[in-house]
Amino acid sequence: MRIGIDVGGTGIQVGLVNKELKIISEASIPTRTDIPFEEQVQQIASCVLSVISSAGLDPEEIESVGVGIPGIASASGEIIKCTNMGWHHVPFSEVFHRFYNKPVFVDNDANVAALAESVAGVSAGTSSSVFITIGTGIGSGIIINGRIWKGCHGIGGELGHVIFDLDGVPCSCGNHGCLERYCSATAIIRMAREAAKLHPDSMLMKLAGNNPSEVTAKTVFDAARQEDPVAVEVYHRFIGYLAQAVASVVNLIDPEVIVLGGGVSKAGSFLLKPLVREFPRYVLFDDQPLPEIKLAVLGSEAGIIGAAMLT
């Protein structure tokens, strides 16, 4: 039995995961950035202990505690940077041990989700995979030889900030042309709003209540499914960008499977089918067997399950 903790911007999910990699008990607390770090950790530890006791277990029966954070951490459990939580160089494991003394492992949330899918999800049984989460930004996690590869200094796996378009769209990171400016929900919305303004009579515009700032990624997919030409054009551009991003991952890393998660992946086969058709033309050795592209299956459970599997 292991504990997995998924630290998010609004809530912290705690789950007890059994040997079959199922969540058997779960609870959550709101994310609090208005209290000191030690207090945040204490609240998390209390939640952990209550999840254990509500499953009728003794805290001693737990093997380890894993934590996924929207940031980076060291192997020793120091959180190096977690901007959402206001944590910079804070000794998470050390403080957590004051309340509950079990081995603690901390890693980036996309790495954790990558691990979860590779042991209990769609890429289970593979030894290498790249998980790409397509939401507001692009997160990614690399699994090589069955283990998370987060780099020598813990700063790898950031596919979203690979240069994808020299001198291109400005990114929140301060650079220009980062991959996530073209392959995220934010990118779909940017392209769609520009198109909607030019085509006030489009279905896309109608679905957004005639307000371009109400356009979402879902509006675009919905209108494209109904063959609205304005939405279809944005959809095709987005698929083309994502195909080039996926092919770049193949050309450089060539994992067994590439897993797509995050909000945009909910478009399902409407996203996957054209992508699988299109990405090989951007692969250098496209006459060879290629990685499979699959949709994530664990959804929000990936954060808890993957964290519980950290070692």
Add this chain to the structure above:
Amino acid sequence: MRIGIDVGGTGIQVGLVNKELKIISEASIPTRTDIPFEEQVQQIASCVLSVISSAGLDPEEIESVGVGIPGIASASGEIIKCTNMGWHHVPFSEVFHRFYNKPVFVDNDANVAALAESVAGVSAGTSSSVFITIGTGIGSGIIINGRIWKGCHGIGGELGHVIFDLDGVPCSCGNHGCLERYCSATAIIRMAREAAKLHPDSMLMKLAGNNPSEVTAKTVFDAARQEDPVAVEVYHRFIGYLAQAVASVVNLIDPEVIVLGGGVSKAGSFLLKPLVREFPRYVLFDDQPLPEIKLAVLGSEAGIIGAAMLT
């Protein structure tokens, strides 16, 4: 004692490598694409046996034979694709065994050079590194946990064909905007020729005998060292592109060391110094310890030494 073979477009180098990873005996034969595959392999095997005997050794004393090719190969020693040699799906190991029956390993030449530097060169002692060879194109090899990572299907490690500039400069591979179109000697030459045409009185143009088509990467570096403004502008653009390429490798893979080899790396500190200064600004977590950037040290010996180390 192991044999390393470096298959190139004009010649095939064979070397005997000792336990200290030094080449103690060496010979070469011309590359022949006008004869059948079996004959090519027979000539290579003869050269191997003569290198062994000229070192006063018995063929039985050799542990293994490794081969680096400008192409891709399977784990079983089948060469899948090696366009320069006209080899497509040829059973190299099987044919080689007819002439000399020792374990044979075949891998891509950039992977082999990456391995060589990581065991006997500038990245010796590290467990992760990315080797980038900057020549006519961009080759690369990834070392993770001390071993070559060439991908699940053997088609990874092709940094040169990662998308770097959406809808950018056409590439020989058929796509647009591949990284090697901006970071290779060919890219320097393209940019410099365009600049030279616009500035017929530049030193760059003079060093090229007033013939833009005589401009080489070396001409550009030579003129830039002498502060020719036209060459300096091309040099800065190139360094900027390479910095973004290096930072992309850091953001995604974050190895312990990034090693630069190939013809352009001969520019030495004139290339390395500004690059080391510039790449961190494109790294997402640029306030963390970052990979070291180093120049390759093994030169043309990397092909033989790395091949000999294949397992």
